[in-house]
Amino acid sequence: MDKIAVFPGSFDPLTNGHLDIIKRAIDIFDKLIVTVAINTNKNALFSLEERVQIIQDVINYEKLSNVQVMSTDQLTVDFMKTHHANYIVRGIRNENDYLYERDIANINSALADNKIESVFLLAKSQNEKLSSSMLKEIIRFKGDISQFVPKVVLDRIDNK
Ligand code: ADP
Helix, strand or coil: CCCEEEEEECCCCCCHHHHHHHHHHHHHCCEEEEEEECCCCCCCCCCHHHHHHHHHHHHHHCCCCCEEEEEECCCHHHHHHHCCCCEEEEEECCHHHHHHHHHHHHHHHHHCCCCCEEEEEECCHHHCCCCHHHHHHHHHCCCCCCCCCCHHHHHHHHHC
16 A cells, blocks of 8 residues: 655745755655645735645645645645545744654544654754744845745745
């Protein structure tokens, strides 16, 4: 049976840290679905549709295969059932991420009757300090974020 994983997140915007996790996850699983969640946070930079489109553009630009991007308003475990996915991929940058992710993983596992597995990939050291929320602050003050995001994302931000 194919090993299908989801990589859920807000991706507002997608960073080099996210892209690194996507590339590494593709090497592990047969198929990866990047699931972009409705952003309940009022400080959203990009709309749901824009975030999906940007990730699709990055996938095309990088010529990544076996990866798909979809938006969802479902609970991750419900989305997974519909798409026959058994694995959740998440990135871990530091001990705060670890504690947060551990709780989510345990809850997701309980919600899915222990039928899913969460898999954690450690952020590369150069991406450890990188977060979408910090980038949003820099963007609002018109700072240079070119070293932190794929070129496709940078172009979209410049056009905004
Ligand atoms: P969420 O709102 O679900 O935390 P994010 O878009 O912030 O969504 O993050 C999605 C996933 O990507 C999370 O598992 C997060 O830990 C991981 N992630 C975020 N930034 C990085 C990074 N710089 N390096 C590696 N993983 C990251």
